[in-house]
Amino acid sequence: MPSDIRTVCVFCGSRTGHDPGHAEAARALGAGLARNGMTLIYGGGRVGLMGVIADAVMAGGGTAIGVIPRILEEIEVGHPGLSTLEVVETMHQRKERMYALSDAFVLLPGGIGSLDEGFEILTWRHLGLHDKPIVVLDREGYWRPLADMLDHIVQAGFAGEAVHGYLSFAPDANAVLAALGAEK
Template sequence: MKSVCVYCGSATGVRPLYAAAARSFSQALVEAGIELVYGGGKVGLMGVLADEAMARGGRVTGVIPELLLSKEVGHTGLTELRVVPDMHQRKKLMADLSDAFVAMPGGVGTLEELFEVYTWSQLGYHQKPVALLNINGYYDPLLEMLRHTVREGFMQQTYLDILQVDHDPQALIGKLLRYAPPSSDKWSTHRSAV
């Protein structure tokens, strides 16, 4: 695994532990020799994540739309900052550059990015791991909603099992490195039930 795409908030949240976890996750990525790919911002958890990785000698690629760069939230102190025309191209390029996807705490944008790559995984467009860094139980309500979706027959348990979850940054990286996608037989059996 060479690179991990991280989705996270452009705010730091109300608890200092979110920023602390972002720094810990950056440190774990650098120690594992894994490049950080993210949304290219210099504010919030995005900025904390990128700054820590750069300070530790890691490689960081940011991908940002022109509109956000022009509002001066683009991080210019990265290994590489790629500027794209719009959000659609941003998400595609981030996905193309990455071997795995991790969502940290964030808002609607983070959730939208997470669910897009999670859906792509269910549909078989990629077989890269998709994960949640569940800091302080932030994603517990979402995980319960997904379990409810399975119980109510709108999603197969196989698809819930795709999602890797851990509260510890190093443990989550270990799960990403060990991830084995569903077999092709299992894939085709449940594919119609997304």
């Protein structure tokens, strides 16, 4: 494992979605992070894919750090079983803190919040504010419309081809771990 990837920020849904395979992928990724000694950084909730991945990390003996804004602590119910749960005041502080703690980013299936976080970190990469890996877990083509949208943006002349190199798409948890340089 590259020595520079010790903490991995995962953006994912506060719901599990209709396809149980998404939860299985989150569980497998969480177990893999723990097995490889990588710390999970995430939104701090105990529900949805967020709870699934955090529970898997903790069950595997790993470290999970959640960052949750006070307003969502009650809505998402902050996860009480984490290594650390940081409560911040705003969504912006949440994102800033998660980004600061992380060496790499992974986007799992999720909704508009996951899109917001993923696009912000992609934008920061585009602007040269970081050069950390961004990996999209595209299980069963969930994020194919995102890849198509990025292609469309490039084809329409609103971004250069370099955008394609800012992130990578992986079909499953093992491929995500490999993209992060994990060995187990």
